[in-house]
Amino acid sequence: SQQGEEDPQALSIQEGENATMNCSYKTSINNLQWYRQNSGRGLVHLILIRSNEREKHSGRLRVTLDTSKKSSSLLITASRAADTASYFCATGVGETSGSRLTFGEGTQLTVNP
Amino acid sequence: GAVVSQHPSRVICKSGTSVKIECRSLDFQATTMFWYRQFPKQSLMLMATSNEGSKATYEQGVEKDKFLINHASLTLSTLTVTSAHPEDSSFYICSASKDIYEQYFGPGTRLTVT
Numbered sequence: 440s441q442q443g444e445e446d447p448q449a450l451s452i453q454e455g456e457n458a459t460m461n462c463s464y465k466t467s468i469n470n471l472q473w474y475r476q477n478s479g480r481g482l483v484h485l486i487l488i489r490s491n492e493r494e495k496h497s498g499r500l501r502v503t504l505d506t507s508k509k510s511s512s513l514l515i516t517a518s519r520a521a522d523t524a525s526y527f528c529a530t531g532v533g534e535t536s537g538s539r540l541t542f543g544e545g546t547q548l549t550v551n552p
Numbered sequence: 553g554a555v556v557s558q559h560p561s562r563v564i565c566k567s568g569t570s571v572k573i574e575c576r577s578l579d580f581q582a583t584t585m586f587w588y589r590q591f592p593k594q595s596l597m598l599m600a601t602s603n604e605g606s607k608a609t610y611e612q613g614v615e616k617d618k619f620l621i622n623h624a625s626l627t628l629s630t631l632t633v634t635s636a637h638p639e640d641s642s643f644y645i646c647s648a649s650k651d652i653y654e655q656y657f658g659p660g661t662r663l664t665v666t
Contacts (some may be wrong), residue, residue: 472654479643479660480659480660480662481645481657482596482645482647482661483657484654484657485653527596539562539598539601540586540598540655542595542597542598545595547593
């Protein structure tokens with residue numbers, strides 16, 4: 440079964456607004472990553488946060504991690520129409536390059552111009 | 553850097569035939585490659601983990617005789633869907649890992665079995 444559950448499943452906002460997506464997981468993790476997928480395309484890595492980190496920023500992206508609640512959030516500020524895509528969280532449990540990732544169900548974000 | 557390619561990007565085959573999908577890391581050596589399957593509007597499901605020179609490790613419920621994985625070198629892994637059926641139609645994505653945390657994903661292969 441999938442480790443991560445994301446909400447909302449779908450989010451529709453206006454350009455310029457902020458978008459927040461949440462991810463919950465069930466087991467202990469080593470790291471949590473967020474990916475973006477445009478329709479019918481591969482995944483693009485957005486940001487990685489380690490289990491000993493609480494918050495991380497990258498450009499317009501802000502990720503938080505609460506290991507006590509086993510949850511993470513991805514905030515996209517000042518959204519653009521080009522941000523329209525599916526966003527997935529993925530948890531990693533291993534220490535090596537063979538670390539498996541377990542993906543959440545994803546959030547479909549639509550940014551209306 | 554860290555580019556992963558897949559070939560073909562789309563393939564249509566007839567039921568009962570076999571299809572091979574290639575995954576290549578173009579500018580780095582990948583110690584591990586992963587194969588995922590994604591059905592429409594769903595998440596990625598890990599099928600198997602492949603290490604160069606050794607047998608792939610399959611996830612529970614994935615038939616290893618149906619989904620043959622060969623990881624012949626540090627830059628190439630292949631997935632062969634044998635005796636394909638319409639229910640195997642899906643989006644297959646590979647990824648390659650070169651360090652502890654990050655995986656680099658290929659663009660995916662859309663398989664349609666008629």
